[in-house]
Amino acid sequence: MSFLDKAALKIVGTRPIRPDGVDKVTGRANFGADMVMPGMLWGRIKRSPHAHARILGIKFEKALALPGVKAVTCGADFPEVTPERAHVGAAPANLRDLSRNVIARGKVLYEGHAVAAVAATSQAIAEQALDLIEVEYEVLPHVMDIEAAMADGAPLLHDDIFTAGVEPKPTKPSNVSKVVRFAIGDVEAGFREADIVIERRYTTKPVHQGYIEPHACLVSVAADGQCTIFSSSQGQFMVRAYTSRIVGADIADIRAIPAEIGGGFGGKTIVYLEPLAYMLSKKSGRPVKMVMSREEVFRATGPAPGAIVEVKLGAKKDGHITAAQSILKYQAGAFQGSPVQQGCICGLAVYDFPNALTIGYDVLCNRPKVAAYRAPGAPIGSFGVESCMDELADALNIEPLKLREINGAKDGTKATHGVTWVNIGYQKTLEAARASEHLKAPLGPNQGRGIASGYWHNAGGESSAACHVNEDGTITVTEGHPDIGGSRASMAMMVAEVLGVPFENVRPVVGDTTSIGFSASTGGSRVTFAGGMAVTQAAQKVVEVLKQRAAVIWDISPDAVEWKDGKAYPAGPNAGAFEPLDLATIGNRAARTGGPISAEVQINAQGQGPGFATHICDVEVDRETGFVKILRYTAIQDVGRAIHPSYVEGQMQGGVTQGIGWALNEEYIYDKDGCLENPGFLDYRIPVASDMPMIDTIMVEVPNPRHPFGARGVGEVPLVPPMAAVANAIFAATGLRLRDLPMSPPKIRAAVDAEEPPRLAAE
Amino acid sequence: MSKHHVTTNINGEPVEFLCEAQQTMLDVLRDELHLTGSKEGCGSGDCGACSVILDGKVVCSCLMLGVEAEGRKVITIEGIAQGDKLHPVQQKFLEHAALQCGFCTPGLIVAAKALLDENLNPTEEETRYWLAGNLCRCTGYDKVIRAVLDAAAVMRGEPGASVST
Amino acid sequence: MPRVSYTAPATVDEAVKALAGAAGLAKVLSGGTDLLVQLKSGRLAPELIVDMKRIPEMIGIREEGEFFVIGAATPGVMLSAHERLEHAFPGIVEGVDLIGSTQIQGRASIAGNLCNASPAADSVPPVIAARATAVIAGPNGRREVAVEAIVIGPGRTSLAKGEFVVEFKVPKPKPRQCDAYLRFIPRTEMDIAVVGCAVNVTLDAGGTCIDARVVLGAVAPTQLIVDEAAQALIGHKLDADTLAKLDLAAQRACKPITDKRGTIEYRIKIAGVLARRAAAIAFERAAARA
Structure with a gap:
């Protein structure tokens, strides 16, 4: 069964009200911090005040003497994760590093690194106990910035990290954990061919995912080791796997129940609290709840890396690019593993470069370990490449959109990382941009329009789904992916379409780890693709069972039964003359026709379609204050097939807004001691409602033939183009090129003054 | 130090509770009264997820002490719908897909209701500034603003926008 | 937050007594939008909080002869809604309006904004520019000072122990x-x-x-x-x-x-x-x- 023909769809492509909506508009939905258990304790974390220090000793006596304190823990309670056991299943995290990020051993590597934890009968007592835990440190020199960390003689974070990816193998440890390299053609020859070569350096600051819900969990460990975890995350199976390995428990002893999740954007694809709550619960014999403060979220979770991106482009006068090169250096934070490789690949993937080279460096520094953030790595590399494309267009005196039309990737193009594109929609996004009203709208003084494109791989992978026909013919669908932005609606829509029943008859549930088969996390824009594939297959299996049951009722061959519009029909006149059987009838007779009607599927989904986007942004710049107002914004994206268009638009609008924050104001500000100065929403400035215009969306649909409905991931690519789109618009408005994010008012005013020095007070 | 006995009115019903002086109204709502619809996103008045209506004015319950509720009237997200009838703002949030994760949604709905209680004909700009204290990281605010303006239209007795299906 | 005592006096005299009677640090609560943040962060650990919002003369705006008299604990939202004040001093209302979000406006007061003693307080410059005075109550009775005399540095005021601002007096504007x-x-x-x-x-x-x-x-x-x-x-x-x-x-x-x-x-x-x-x-x- 294929559902690629849009005209034949009845439910997919409509905009029904999400099944979990009423709970969420009435305050009923339970998020991570909303659950309680009888006898529950409150856990709090003691964190490092130093960016880099050796832990000489931890004394708990005074804390334990405080009435109400029931348990304490520190790194010594946790098993050593050996390097050989650092990876579990297909999970991306290095468990050895993750364990040491959850609770420090030997050294603290960033301000905010967890050193110890306490559980007490109230939040106030737990808070008070933190001050009574005595930690003795030997403060070590720290290093925050990329080039300082790469320099000879820089303070070393780890003495067992030797740069991977270079020959010969280094003998001295380094803060550069790895070097990655991708190339196509002969880049030097390409630059020699060029009429014009430009080379520019771009820099970005770390930014936080900024989910509004702080991390939270409630963990109960019984005396026999069986454990229930209720927590907010992007993957209950991830929570189970990581917690089990970090605390040394069997996976089967852990039941992880997914709470509703209050935003993640990649930042909740790893654990911070659950292993600590587990240990405190185990030691106290009571359930333990832990909720981070906003300050803790900023000091110890996320962020996306700060980076240096050096881009070199060479082109013929006619706009054909002959060579492209990018050198990316990303902060990994305290442990290896920045998304620099994705930055390398995605920045160049938008174009048909005959010769290209990209090199990436993963650089350790005394900052929180970076976490995934919406198209991890890609927005940073693309800020560099898409800004440089604009600079090249200016140097060539070619319209920036035209330069992209000339060089844009199409089916058959081989990307720098070796993939040959099929069924991609990049050119269609450019066509839509060219045809858009927005592109033709007039601009006023101090206003400018920028354009930028972006690419993200999207992901497939492991998903499970179950589809149950209830006794009354209604449908329960169980999936294994936390619903972070309305995916339950999409799942129910696909099932309803397959079964031919009304959307409201299908109720989707996100199952816990004991109620559905293994499912990889919500991330990589994979849920509607992989999860959607799983629920579709489960529904298709149910259709087969329903046909069999109808055949039993009619006493004919199942091959002679046809399923359409939610009913079983005899397949033709030869099958016999029977009244059609609907789901309620078949469901009601299930016991007499073979028992419960259900199907469960487990898949490892392949064939996710790549995501391309092109954005257009208009700004107005106040040259005196440096304030940038976003006047108008249009996001154009190949979405494959919009299952629920409102939630696809929502992904695009949300990604754009995060990108505007990243472009204009968001940044981590550290003092000279490596301590974060803006760990709150007051001074970490994410966009507010009055900062934004409406965000127009144009959904281009190039169906992904590998998905039953043609879906491709849509959630991440919207964050890739905005920073360059804004920078390019500022250039168009002012003639000023901002190459350092964020493009905050002081930087813009400084750029204005550098061009035309102001009259100063001293004069 | 003994606890304070507070007599107040929450969502139209008389409520008594005991709290310590330093407990915030948000702590009281969530931990003592189990009204967990109000969320804590920051604890410093910067995100608006804990918004409640206090004597007709929208405030952050994280910046209010529980003891201050004595003799006041408090409306939380749990009190916005009337029985099984959703408030127009709630209904329009659903129709416009104005929520993704849903965590900031209670605060946004409470703040939007307070706006429409005062002004049934807000402009887009007025709505954006009124809601500037309610952070949403998922939606980019577009659908939120559309939902509130549409709810206002419905409350004015106009037909309201239809979301294309 | 550490433990603290709370009292909500009904008169200025009772408030003076409560503040004077505190053995340790006593803090005045009007809107609380700065105070509660400071309590939670541990920057302040008072022994006593004195809530001024139950004192009728400290809430509201009245006209007395050539002055607007603004109760010290009046929330921003009441100032913005006062048409005659807004007409007389749109700049003062602009300053008050800019303090935080709608939610903060529902609580925050000029006195709190002033006595928090941040150099960045939005309501303070226009009040000083209007040559307003503050009436201060304390153990030694009442005194009236220019508003600019109150803040002496970041986080520091000239108020003596037990003193607090009761109201502001803003001279009505002259022609033009x-x-x-x-x-x-x-x-x-x-x-x-x-x-x-x-x-x-x-x-x-x-x-x-x-x-x-x-x-x-x-x-x-x-x-x-x-x-x-x-x-x-x-x-x-x-x-x-x-x-x-x-x-x-x-x-x-x-x-x-x-x-x-x-x-x-x-x-x-x-x-x-x-x-x-x-x-x-x-x-x-x-x-x-x-």
């Missing part, structure tokens, strides 16, 4: 007198002022400035009354030369710091920009009253 307040922040809302500037001018019938006060915020340890800037305006109409002199005077007065909200260099430049822009609005408003 009006004000404006502007601040700069990186977003459109929710930030603390990088620079704030209030301009309060009185014009003659021909549009020449005969009196002025220019007050800058967030560019020095306390709000700055910039006499040189006022002198740049007095005796002049609002022409390009006057604006340039005002800009320079404002810049020269600044003694800012570099912090997470702005640099010295940037703050100085913006002070000049805002002074010009606020003056233009204040002149236009004053002239419209002719």
